[in-house]
Amino acid sequence: MSVRETWATRIGFILVATGSAVGLGNIWRFPFLTAESGGAAFLIAYLILIVSVGLPLILAEFVIGRRTKRNVVGAFDELGRSNWKIVGGIGALAGFVILSYYSVVGGWVIQYIIASITGAYTSDPAAYFETASVGTNAVVFDALFMGFVAGIVALGIRNGLERAAKFMVPSVVVLLIVLSVYGATLDGSGAGYAFYLSPDPATLVSDAIGLLPDAAGQAFFTLSLGMGVMITYASYLGEDRSLLNDSLLILVVDTFIALLAGLAIFPFLFAEGIDPGTGGPGTVFVALGTAFAELPAGQLVGTVFYIALFMAALTSAFSILEVIVAYVTETFGFERKPATVGIAGVIFLIGIPTALDINVLNAYDVLANQVLLIGGGLLLAIFVGWFFAGEALEEFTTGSDGLEGLGTVWIWLLRIPITVLLLYVLYNGVLAT
Numbered sequence: 001m002s003v004r005e006t007w008a009t010r011i012g013f014i015l016v017a018t019g020s021a022v023g024l025g026n027i028w029r030f031p032f033l034t035a036e037s038g039g040a041a042f043l044i045a046y047l048i049l050i051v052s053v054g055l056p057l058i059l060a061e062f063v064i065g066r067r068t069k070r071n072v073v074g075a076f077d078e079l080g081r082s083n084w085k086i087v088g089g090i091g092a093l094a095g096f097v098i099l100s101y102y103s104v105v106g107g108w109v110i111q112y113i114i115a116s117i118t119g120a121y122t123s124d125p126a127a128y129f130e131t132a133s134v135g136t137n138a139v140v141f142d143a144l145f146m147g148f149v150a151g152i153v154a155l156g157i158r159n160g161l162e163r164a165a166k167f168m169v170p171s172v173v174v175l176l177i178v179l180s181v182y183g184a185t186l187d188g189s190g191a192g193y194a195f196y197l198s199p200d201p202a203t204l205v206s207d208a209i210g211l212l213p214d215a216a217g218q219a220f221f222t223l224s225l226g227m228g229v230m231i232t233y234a235s236y237l238g239e240d241r242s243l244l245n246d247s248l249l250i251l252v253v254d255t256f257i258a259l260l261a262g263l264a265i266f267p268f269l270f271a272e273g274i275d276p277g278t279g280g281p282g283t284v285f286v287a288l289g290t291a292f293a294e295l296p297a298g299q300l301v302g303t304v305f306y307i308a309l310f311m312a313a314l315t316s317a318f319s320i321l322e323v324i325v326a327y328v329t330e331t332f333g334f335e336r337k338p339a340t341v342g343i344a345g346v347i348f349l350i351g352i353p354t355a356l357d358i359n360v361l362n363a364y365d366v367l368a369n370q371v372l373l374i375g376g377g378l379l380l381a382i383f384v385g386w387f388f389a390g391e392a393l394e395e396f397t398t399g400s401d402g403l404e405g406l407g408t409v410w411i412w413l414l415r416i417p418i419t420v421l422l423l424y425v426l427y428n429g430v431l432a433t
């Protein structure tokens with residue numbers, strides 16, 4: 001076996017892990033799902049789940065990855081718990097499904113970079129979205145996006161990716177702030193903020209409970225959890241880092257960017273009189289299309305925005321393909337380059353139906369997030385909570401002393417409340433597919 005590559009710089013790991021987390025999940029999926037789900041009650045359910053379920057599960061994945069120094073399937077072999085390899089199988093399956101439509105949305109983003117330059121969407125943003133999102137255009141640009149991802153993965157983990165992540169996060173933040181400030185000046189921004197940020201106290205609790213399955217799916221998706229990305233990334237990690245600090249950092253950055261995306265988008269939705277409940281996957285593209293049409297230097301801002309979004313999508317898509325490629329090359333001994341090309345090709349084929357029909361895209365999205373990621377997360381919680389707790393605690397405190405008490409709380413969270421909640425979410429997800 002070849003010597004495993006490690007991250008090129010000390011902060012390389014944190015950059016790529018953040019690069020995986022921050023992506024279309026924050027800027028495309030979070031706002032449209034929040035819009036569709038009635039706004040503030042969803043936001044609250046989501047925030048609660050990010051902290052109570054997301055954080056413990058990032059830690060669970062980090063602990064397994066750093067302990068075993070293996071990919072998601074090999075990790076369980078290494079631990080002598082081969083039955084649990086099913087977690088890796090579910091993770092790889094989730095990766096195939098997610099990347100197959102993630103790359104379609106990535107293809108939309110490439111089209112929007114070009115359309116920002118040419119001004120193609122300015123006169124009728126909704127009509128432009130229709131032509132970009134389904135059919136030939138969608139398939140062609142899906143292929144282009146997959147080509148970029150496969151190219152980066154084939155070249156190996158060190159090359160360029162850390163640098164891409166380093167520029168992507170600050171650019172995304174700055175652009176979202178620009179958009180938020182502009183949005184705040186619009187008539188209708190008040191209604192947008194009210195929808196997004198102030199829940200109806202009378203129905204908040206029941207609304208939020210009803211939204212738990214969707215919010216949990218989003219929490220997993222946005223944090224890249226449940227399919228072994230964080231296991232794989234942490235497998236390249238040194239012993240000197242505090243897993244808790246790293247997890248918190250990723251969680252804060254990811255959540256901050258999602259919240260900011262909401263702040264940027266809701267004023268436009270309401271100013272433009274778009275019904276938040278009906279936009280679906282097109283919501284963000286259509287709302288921002290009008291924004292860039294009106295904003296001073298809007299085409300330039302739009303171009304830069306979609307380039308940043310493209311980079312964000314690329315670093316996330318990379319992480320998905322990397323998990324699958326790491327597994328296939330380390331398990332079957334295939335060469336990295338042909339394995340990458342073959343897998344990317346299969347994923348592209350699986351995704352074609354989602355590029356032809358947005359309802360299929362939605363169906364893949366529900367299957368991936370509410371069933372596969374949640375299922376993977378459930379098994380991880382049970383595994384770390386009940387079968388790996390001793391070693392997990394030891395690994396948790398490596399690189400950060402004095403956290404034994406917190407570690408015990410963490411294990412018990414995984415054992416009962418998280419397991420029960422994820423069973424409930426999974427049950428709902430299976431009903432929904």
Ligand code: PHE
Nearest residue numbers: 021023024025221222224316
């Ligand atoms: N977290 C990524 C995003 O928010 C998507 C993703 C999901 C990446 C699952 C890896 C695994 O865009």
Ligand code: NA
Nearest residue numbers: 021022025222
């Ligand atoms: Na995210």
